[in-house]
Amino acid sequence: MSGIRQTGGDESDIILLASRIMSNENQHWVPKLLLKNFADAGRVYCLDIQSDEITKPPPKHAASERSFNDFKIDGKLVSFEGKLQKIETKAAPVLKRIIAAQSLAGLSLIDRQHVARFIAAQSFRTKAFYEGLTDKPPREEFGATFKYMWHSSIVAAIEIARRHWALMVIERGNEVFYLGDNPVVLQRTRDPKDGTNLGFDVPGVEAFLPLSPKCALYMPCRATSHEIVVRYEAAMAMHRLVRLAVYSGLKGGSAELQDAQATIRRSHHIYKALTDGTPLAAEPENIENLNYLQCMWSLGAIYSNRKDFAFARRVFRRSPQYRSAVRTSLLEKGRIFFPAEEDVFSA
Numbered sequence: 001m002s003g004i005r006q007t008g009g010d011e012s013d014i015i016l017l018a019s020r021i022m023s024n025e026n027q028h029w030v031p032k033l034l035l036k037n038f039a040d041a042g043r044v045y046c047l048d049i050q051s052d053e054i055t056k057p058p059p060k061h062a063a064s065e066r067s068f069n070d071f072k073i074d075g076k077l078v079s080f081e082g083k084l085q086k087i088e089t090k091a092a093p094v095l096k097r098i099i100a101a102q103s104l105a106g107l108s109l110i111d112r113q114h115v116a117r118f119i120a121a122q123s124f125r126t127k128a129f130y131e132g133l134t135d136k137p138p139r140e141e142f143g144a145t146f147k148y149m150w151h152s153s154i155v156a157a158i159e160i161a162r163r164h165w166a167l168m169v170i171e172r173g174n175e176v177f178y179l180g181d182n183p184v185v186l187q188r189t190r191d192p193k194d195g196t197n198l199g200f201d202v203p204g205v206e207a208f209l210p211l212s213p214k215c216a217l218y219m220p221c222r223a224t225s226h227e228i229v230v231r232y233e234a235a236m237a238m239h240r241l242v243r244l245a246v247y248s249g250l251k252g253g254s255a256e257l258q259d260a261q262a263t264i265r266r267s268h269h270i271y272k273a274l275t276d277g278t279p280l281a282a283e284p285e286n287i288e289n290l291n292y293l294q295c296m297w298s299l300g301a302i303y304s305n306r307k308d309f310a311f312a313r314r315v316f317r318r319s320p321q322y323r324s325a326v327r328t329s330l331l332e333k334g335r336i337f338f339p340a341e342e343d344v345f346s347a
Contacts, residue, residue, distance in 0.1 A: 025066065025067060025070075025081065026060065026061070026064050026065070026066055027064055027065065027066070027067060027068040027069045027070070027081050028062075028063055028064040028068070029063050029064065029068060029069075029125050029126040029127050029128075029181070030062070030063035030122075030126065030179070030181055030183060030303075031084070031088050031122075032059045032060060033088055033091075033092045033095065034179060034183065034210075034211070035059035035062050035063065035179070035303060036059045037099065037179075037211060037212040037213070038179045038210075038212065038213060038303050038304060038305050039059060039305060040056075040305045040306070042058060043056040043057060043058050043059075044056065044057065044058075044059055044062055044303045044304070044305070045303065045304045045305065045306060045307050045309075046062060046301050046302070046303055047301060047302045047303075047304075047309040047312055047313070048300065048301055049295070049298060049299075049300060049301060049302060049312070049316055049322075049323050050300065050323060052313065052316075054307060054309065062301070062303065063126075063127075063181050063301065063303075065127075068127070069081040069084060069125070071140075071142060071143025071146055071147075072140060072143055073143040073144055073147060074144075078143060078147075080146065080150065083150070084121060084125060087114075087117050087118050087121050088118065090114040090117070090118075091114045091115050091117070091118035094107070094111045094114055094115050095115065095118075095211055098167065098211065098215070099211055099212050099215050102167065102169050102214075102215060102279050103167060103277055103278060103279055104165055104166070104167045104273075104277030104278075105276060105277035105278060106277065107277065112161050112165075113157070113161055115217075116157040116158070116160040116161035117153070117154075117157040119157070119160050119184055119207070119209055119217075119219075120153040120154075120156040120157040120160055120200070121150075121153050122183065122184045122209070123153075123156065123184040123200075124146075124149045124153065126181060126182045126299070127181065127182075127299055127300070128181060128182035128297065128298065128299035128300075128325050128326065129182065129328060130142060131299055131325040132299075132325030132326050132327050132328040133145075133328050133329070133330070134327055134328065134329045135329070145330070148330075149330070155201075156199075156200045156201075159200040159201045160200055160207070160219060162222060163200075163207075163219045163220065163221065163222055163225065164219075164220060164222070164225035164229075164274040164275070165217060165218070165219050165274070165277075166217075166218045166219075166220075166270065166273035166274050166280045167215060167216070167217060167218070167273065167277070167279050167280060168215070168216045168217075168218050168279075168280050168281075168282040168286055168290070169214060169215055169279040169280065169281060169282060170213075170214045170215075170282045170287060171279070171281050171282075175284065175287050176213035176214065176287075176304060176305060176306060177210040177212070177213055177214070177215075177216050177287065177290055177291060177294075178210065178290075178291045178294040178295070178302050178303065178304055178311075178312060179210050179294065179302070179303040179304070180293075180294035180295065180297055180298035180301070180302055180303070181298050181299055181300055181301045181302070181303070182297045182298050182299060182326075183209055183210055183294065183297075184207065184208075184209050185207070185208050185209075185290075185293040185294060185296075185297045186198040186199070186200075186205050186206070186207050186208075187205070187206060187208075187293060188204050188205055188206075189204055189205070189206050189220060189221070189224050190204060191204075192289075195326075202221070203221055203223050204221055204223065204224065205221055206218065206219060206220045206221060206224065207219040208290050208293060210290065210294065213304065213305045213306075216282070216290055218280070220274075225274050228267055228270055228271060228274065229271060229274065229275060231263055231267065232263065232264065232267045232268070232271040234263075235259075235260040235261075235263035235264050235267075236260070236264060238256055238257075238259075238260040239257065239260040239261065239264065242256055242257040242260065243257070269281065288311070291311055291312070291315075292315060295312050295315040295316065295322055296315070296319075296322045296326070297326055298322075299325050
């Protein structure tokens, strides 16, 4: 049985030994279970957004550092690596099933809870999150903040699980989703350039997470998805009502029928994706938007199963400010606030 055993040394010796053991462990801020999905022949292409160099490391060496998830809190060595691994272990089979089926159909409540907790933790466990803190403490003092975020992530996970989810799928063509080193990204549905007050509990804010080069989770806020569902179901009811009236010999209703049919055509696929879990075909503008967000929120690297990073390089060439971490402030309930900075959020 492995472990630390006291053999006559004092407490400082035990702490030193524990520190050495913890410091020898390579720990990820983007878990291997995600990185492996973007691998090609066992390795993942990596664009260093600072140097513009492309490498191809194995997932175990990507988005990681020695003892990244180890902290000193109140004078004690505390590792969150095991806690994060437990979350990953519970979410991994669910994510694997989603990717294989290219569908969210059949997800149980427990499945959704496991994935929601995984997403909530992923949103703050990254190096980009730490580097972007407006009141960033020294790394050796960050443990208390991380512990606070860890506990508040339960609230964020509840908000995520309560949302409607859709699975965006690239069904044809050679385009792929990127995976950034800060992969859970948020934006306002109706005003994407407004980067203020973004959080899982903020109305009008949608969230994304790439799962593979061809699949990505889309999580609109409940107000947005509710509007889609209500409008679609109202249009279906109107369509049935008008058709029944026509069959009964009543005149009129053509304008209402046309409006209902237009709503049904426009919203059918997103409605089915949100309510039944069927795949939502990702259009070129959806792919470009998510890849743009992966670039904007990243700190050091973009990952892909392909060596072609032409789009990412174009984004950083046109907006070099995206090579800096997105600025982050912590508020109550684990909400994340991103100050409006014209040089950061202008396209």
